[in-house]
Amino acid sequence: MSNLPQGHGIVNRSVPDVCATCHIHATCQQSGGKSVCICNYGFVGNGRTHCQDKDECQIGASKICGNHTLCHNTHGSFYCVCLDGYRASNNNKTFIPNDGTNCTDIDECEESGLCGHNARCVNTEGSYMCYCNDGYKLENGERSFHQDGNIVSCKEIGCGSPPEMKHGYIVGNYSLLPGSAVHYECQEGFYSSEGKFSYCTANETWEPATLSCKGVDCGVPPSVSNAHPTSVSGTTYRSEVTYDCARGYLMAGSSHTAVCNAKGQWDGPDLVCKEIDCGKPLLIPHTKMTWDNSTTLWSRVYYQCQEGYYFNGDRNFSECTIDQSWENITYVCKEEELFSNFSIFNETCVRWQRKTGRLGMQETYTFHILGQRLDEKMFSEDVIFNISTSEDNPKVCLDLNSGSNYVVNITTISSTNITVSVTVAIQTKDPPFPEVEFVAVKGSAPLLRLRKAEDQNGPISLYQVIVLPLDLQSTFICDSFAATTFFSNTTDIKGYVAAEFRAKDVADNMSIALGDRHYYGKFYNAPLKLGEEYCVFLRIISEWNKVRTQSCAVWAQIKNLSPTLQYMTAVGLGSVAAVCLILFLSFSVARSYLHSTVHPPPAAVACEAVHLSTTVDVAQAGIASSFLETETVSLL
Secondary structure, three states: OOOOOOOOOOOOOOOOOHHHHOOOOEEEEEEOOEEEEEEOOOEEEOOOOOEEEOOHHHHOHHHHOOOOEEEEEEOOEEEEEEOOOEEEOOOOOEEOHHHOOOEEEOOHHHOOOOOOOOEEEEEEOOEEEEEEOOOEEEOOOOOEEOOOOOOOOEEEOOOOOOOOOOOEEEEOOOOOOOOOEEEEEEOOOEEOOOOOEEEEOOOOOEOOOOOOOEEOEOOOOOOOOOEEEEEEOOOEOOOEEEEEEOOOEEEEOOOOEEEEOOOOOEEOOOOEEEEOOOOOOOOOOOEEEEOOOOOOOOOEEEEEEOOOEEEEEOOOEEEEOOOOOEOOOOEEEEEOOOOEEEEEEOOOEEEEEOOHHHOOOOEEEEEEEEEEEOOEEEEEEEEEEEEEEOOOOOEEEOOOOOOEEEEEEEEEOOOOOOEEEEEEEEOOOOOOOOOOOOEEEEOOOOEEEEOOOOOEOEOOOEEEEEEEEHHHHHHOOOOOOOOOOOOOOOOOOOOEEEEEEEHHHOOOOEEEEOOOOOEEOOEEOOOEOOOOOEEEEEEEEEEEOOEEEEEEEEEEEEEOOOOOHHHHHHHHHHHHHHHHHHHHHHOHHHHHHOOOOOOOOHHHHHHHHHHHHHHHHHHHHHHHHOOEOOOOOOOO
16 A cells, blocks of 8 residues: 555656757757757748748848849748849759859840841840941931830931932942932933032932033044045944045055034044156166156156067056056067067076077176065065086076066177166965954854964965855855955845955954944955854955965854843843833923922932933943944845
């Protein structure tokens, strides 16, 4: 039995379980040998009765999340986001700063076309700004802008494109800003004595220019001594006047055409008309000449046989002709035969038979050789030499030049001093073959270069350029087309001489442009027909004593002749210009009424622009297509 007082019993009380009393957002931990309830991270309280959420963002986003951030509290935690214009360095939308993530600026200008046309983008910290390009401004007058879904456009500052000027063009650079000026000049072949500037006004409109371009006029063509004009195309820019010498005069100089230049002056002609001079008359053996020393056209020299000789020929006089040479006459003075059977063989060799009484005896002969050329007045030869022989039939071959007339006097050196004279005409040999650079082209006419040949086979008289269809090349004969011109109607041969040059007028490596529409000699250099194929020959001609020799070489082959791009453009724009001319006339009344206003009628402006463009294109195309036929012309 227990000795406890009555009424007191033993009470069995157990120790309470602290961990069981922890709040749902708390954790039971041991501290100093005791169990303690502690609120979880992100909560605050006594751990048993309450653990409430802790607002980490209250200390400020920049302190907990970093710069350029927003802090968002959550139940028991928080997260960070970057402000607009920035992105997280971990490329996520949200982050917790304890992983080292920070917010960096976004370069919005990396997006192409963000600011629209005629504007540029400038990045700023966390944003961007748009600015109009130089020469442009905002319609609302602001300096910068954001697109922000609204369409904002930059308008060009200034007066816009300057006005077109008829027969004029703009010189140098110009500005569109108010107060700036545009400098005009007239096109080649036009002039103006009025103002040449147009100014951009404060109202951003162009002040009309007072420039008025007028075509130059060269006036009366120049006079040329002893010459007269044969054709006059006009007196405006690029007009031509062609001259020909008066009768009794020959043409000298490189050009017989005067051209009106852009300054309103005549260029050329480099023409000198020299009076025909036949030089000294022909030498005829054993004659006396009756002559007044006149060598001009139709001058006349009379011949008479010396004593002891008699006349044998057609007539006794020779005249100076239009060809600047004395007529060849068959006037021979014969005497009693001194050498028998005197003859010429192999063209330059002489032989004779000695008299019977002198056979077998040594005889010395003096040869006196006088030479002349009808087509070369400065040429002359005077050679004297002796030979000795005892042959009964002597033979002597002489060193004589081709294309020349010779008088050979053979005199016996003895007491009798007997002389025999003979006239020897050495024919011109075939000239050398032309040295040409063969050209084969497609689509366009070539520029050919003419090389001057050496007179190694006698004097060269002429150079000719011959054009014929390509399919006739294999049948071409050098002596054909002797005088066939492009406009000849006396032959059905489909080929012609396009140009002829006298040998003395040919410079080495001179250029020849096929189809340039000029006359060379009496031959017309006709334009070539589009789509045709041609071959071109160069012919060298030597003429003397009514004998003609020639040599030819193939110079060029032209296939698939086609118009140039400039030519086709010119034709198309020419049609447009015609239409615009009609529109221009229709608006002529309105144009006069609105002359003082800022903007001319749209149709008139359009036509003026097309007219100027057409003028320029046609001028350019004219050079490239001038050697192509634009009309239907049949080759002869």
